[in-house]
Amino acid sequence: xxxxxxxxxxxxxxxxxxxxxxxxxxxxxxxxxxxxxxxxxxxxxxxxxxxxxxxxxxxxxxxxxxxxxxxxxxxxxxxxxxxxxxxxxxxxxxxxxxxxxxxxxxxxxxxxxxxxxxxxxxxxxxxxxxxxxxxxxxxxxxxxxxxxxxxxxxxxxxxxxxxxxxxxxxxxxxxxxxxxxxxxxxxxxxxxxxxxxxxxxxxxxxxxxxxxxxxxxxxxxxxxxxxxxxxxxxxxxxxxxxxxxxxxxxxxxxxxxxxxxxxxxxxxxxxxxxxxxxxxxxxxxxxxxxxxxxxxxxxx
Amino acid sequence: xxxxxxxxxxxxxxxxxxxxxxxxxxxxxxxxxxxxxxxxxxxxxxxxxxxxxxxxxxxxxxxxxxxxxxxxxxxxxxxxxxxxxxxxxxxxxxxx
Numbered sequence: 001x002x003x004x005x006x007x008x009x010x011x012x013x014x015x016x017x018x019x020x021x022x023x024x025x026x027x028x029x030x031x032x033x034x035x036x037x038x039x040x041x042x043x044x045x046x047x048x049x050x051x052x053x054x055x056x057x058x059x060x061x062x063x064x065x066x067x068x069x070x071x072x073x074x075x076x077x078x079x080x081x082x083x084x085x086x087x088x089x090x091x092x093x094x095x096x097x098x099x100x101x102x103x104x105x106x107x108x109x110x111x112x113x114x115x116x117x118x119x120x121x122x123x124x125x126x127x128x129x130x131x132x133x134x135x136x137x138x139x140x141x142x143x144x145x146x147x148x149x150x151x152x153x154x155x156x157x158x159x160x161x162x163x164x165x166x167x168x169x170x171x172x173x174x175x176x177x178x179x180x181x182x183x184x185x186x187x188x189x190x191x192x193x194x195x196x197x198x199x200x201x202x203x204x205x206x207x208x209x210x211x212x213x214x215x216x217x218x219x220x221x222x223x224x225x226x227x228x229x230x231x232x233x234x235x236x237x238x239x240x241x242x243x244x245x246x247x248x249x250x251x252x253x254x255x256x257x258x259x260x261x262x263x264x265x266x267x268x269x270x271x272x273x274x275x276x277x278x279x280x281x282x283x284x285x286x287x288x289x290x291x292x293x294x295x296x297x298x299x300x
Numbered sequence: 301x302x303x304x305x306x307x308x309x310x311x312x313x314x315x316x317x318x319x320x321x322x323x324x325x326x327x328x329x330x331x332x333x334x335x336x337x338x339x340x341x342x343x344x345x346x347x348x349x350x351x352x353x354x355x356x357x358x359x360x361x362x363x364x365x366x367x368x369x370x371x372x373x374x375x376x377x378x379x380x381x382x383x384x385x386x387x388x389x390x391x392x393x394x395x396x
Contacts, residue, residue: 030361035353036371132316132352174386190316208394215394 006053006066014067018058025054039138134193135184141197143167144204149236149262158182158195165197170212170262173201205236212261212271217278220244225279235259235273242275250279306335306342318355326354329365331372 007014010024028050030036037043056062141156151169155162163182171177176198183193207214218233228246232239235256242254253276260271285293313320323343326332332351335342343351350372357363357371 026361033357033361035357036375038375132356133349173390188317210390210394 004049004052006056009049009053010057012057016057021054021057025050025058029054041138132187132190133183134186134190136193136196137183138196138198140200141167142200142202143171144202145209145261146204146236148172148201156197163195167199168265170264170266171199171201172211172264173199175199175264206234207236207273209261212263214260214271214273215276216273217276219278219280220248222279222281224248225250225277233275236261244277248277248279250277252277305345307345307348309334309341309343312343312348316352318351322355322358323351325365326351326368329369331365331369 007016010016010021010028012020012024016024029047032043032047032050034040034044034047037047056066137158139156139158141154148167148169148171152167154165154167156165157163161182163179165179176196179195179197181192182195186192203209205214207216209215214236216233218231220229220231223229224231224244225248226246228248229244231242231244233242233256234240237259240256240259242256253274256273256275258270259273263269263271282289309320309323312318313323323332327334331354332343332347335344354368354372357368358365363371
């Protein structure tokens with residue numbers, strides 16, 4: 001287990017008074033409280049550390065042990081016990097510390113410690129008797145954009161548990177769904193927390209996307225733009241033929257109704273696909289073409 | 301249409317071990333709504349997460365009821381702004 005410098009956690013030095021500790025704890029607890037920092041796991045971890053630091057440093061007895069034994073403070077009582085036992089057996093103290101696991105192992109020390117202090121700390125929960133719902137858990141599920149075209153079943157592993165999940169078609173990037181009762185264990189017999197799954201949708205298509213609408217650009221020739229014609233465009237459900245009106249301007253936008261993404265929880269309802277025409281001017285003109293374009297320009 | 305579920309305040313306080321005076325204060329400050337029926341008082345099941353959050357803030361950080369009201373408003377505003385930011389970021393990608 002890594003040593004935690006509780007003074008550093010609270011931004012204090014070893015000479016800090018009880019009032020300094022209380023003040024620093026209150027300030028940091030307000031800053032990192034999970035209810036004020038939803039979905040911020042870093043803040044939640046920091047809050048736990050701050051609580052733990054306060055539990056130790058605000059209790060004169062624990063603080064004394066922590067100061068005396070430093071990183072081994074949790075084993076202080078076990079060491080004391082070991083020292084007494086070994087003294088009675090005629091061993092010297094130095095041998096006890098260096099002999100490592102011969103007489104005791106760390107797990108025994110830990111159990112011993114927990115039995116003395118009544119288990120681990122619980123984010124200040126010991127101060128109150130109220131029952132609470134367990135911690136809500138957050139997970140991210142990555143999908144391709146093409147995966148959301150239809151509802152699909154997926155199994156996700158959550159520790160040793162497997163959860164079968166039906167993902168509705170049209171689920172959006174950043175959208176979160178709640179699965180009731182799959183979070184952490186309740187506090188003091190309270191109900192289990194919930195599992196929140198946030199979807200991260202990777203766009204693996206040529207289209208740009210905003211909600212259920214798709215966007216694309218299509219190059220058309222100068223002649224098709226001027227005289228009209230028929231072109232073929234790609235959609236998520238295959239190729240579609242499209243008529244281009246004569247005298248179509250650059251950046252003209254056309255809507256292909258219902259060719260976008262399915263709308264979340266709205267059966268058989270789809271967004272639209274917007275195509276923006278980009279007119280491609282001919283290059284490397286021949287002499288004849290130049291002469292014809294000159295003739296055309298003189299007509300205007 | 302979402303089905304509304306109501307829980308008897310007496311029952312909730314017994315199970316959760318949260319004092320009914322705390323719920324009464326929340327109600328006084330307009331932070332939760334009571335539903336009265338045949339002399340019994342109920343709370344909406346949807347409000348439970350919010351009640352527990354306010355209870356933690358009150359007990360862990362010593363925030364009074366005026367403060368809880370302000371925090372509730374500000375968290376709602378942050379959520380709204382985050383949603384707006386998310387939408388605008390997506391919209392910006394259309395022009396990249």
